[in-house]
Amino acid sequence: MVREYAKLDNQQDPSQTKHDSSSAPQSKEPVLERDLEHSRKLLKDSLPSRSVSYRLLDLFFKYQNSIFYVCSRDNVHVQLNLMYETPDKVSISWFCQVFLIFAVGVQFDDMDDTDGATYHEIGLKHIDDAVEEDPQNSLWVIRAMLLLCLYQPPTKWSSIWIHFGKHDSLL
Numbered sequence: 626m627v628r629e630y631a632k633l634d635n636q637q638d639p640s641q642t643k644h645d646s647s648s649a650p651q652s653k654e655p656v657l658e659r660d661l662e663h664s665r666k667l668l669k670d671s672l673p674s675r676s677v678s679y680r681l682l683d684l685f686f687k688y689q690n691s692i693f694y695v696c697s698r699d700n701v702h703v704q705l706n707l708m709y710e711t712p713d714k715v716s717i718s719w720f721c722q723v724f725l726i727f728a729v730g731v732q733f734d735d736m737d738d739t740d741g742a743t744y745h746e747i748g749l750k751h752i753d754d755a756v757e758e759d760p761q762n763s764l765w766v767i768r769a770m771l772l773l774c775l776y777q778p779p780t781k782w783s784s785i786w787i788h789f790g791k792h793d794s795l796l
Contacts, residue, residue, distance in 0.1 A: 661717060661758050664754040665713065665715070665717055665720065666712075668708075668747070668751060672708060673739070675709060679705075681727045681739075682698075682701060682726065682730060683730075684730040685727075687733070688730075689729050689730070689733070693771070695768055695775075696722070696768060701722075701723065701726065704719045704723065705723060708720065708723065716755065716758060717751055717754050717758050718756075718762070718765045718769070719765075720751065721749075721752050722765060722768055722769055722772065724744045724745070724747045725744070725773060726772060727741070727744040727748075728742070728748065729741075729775050732776070741778070745773075745776050745778070748769070748772075749773070752766075752769060
């Protein structure tokens with residue numbers, strides 16, 4: 626579906642073609658690049674402090690990634706370091722994945738009242754930009770979807786315990 630969208634996007638709409646020789650054909654590429662750079666800047670500016678980032682990563686790898694393997698600790702650390710030092714070298718897909726990792730990791734954090742929903746929303750909001758940035762590379766989407774599934778908003782936690790409580794009497 627993404628490939629079809631990319632093909633259609635690259636084709637020119639005949640109804641919008643101008644036959645005026647004074648107007649030069651305009652490319653969508655610079656506008657798209659500006660939008661993607663703007664998204665990358667927003668993502669970079671949304672990163673928490675490095676100490677919080679590394680604590681959330683450690684929590685994610687200690688608790689969640691040890692049960693359901695999602696990604697390599699080394700790969701994520703390399704990407705996170707680049708996000709702080711040279712964000713223009715990091716794909717938007719990696720930014721999205723790291724924010725989704727933060728959302729899952731914060732569920733195991735008892736030190737701060739950091740809101741996992743905020744990280745979740747930031748990662749989810751920019752997934753379309755990540756696909757637009759590199760439509761041929763979609764393997765990362767599987768990892769992102771797994772992270773979305775592993776994230777449980779706090780509003781659902783009480784319903785999980787209620788469900789477990791109902792079945793506790795059966796044990």
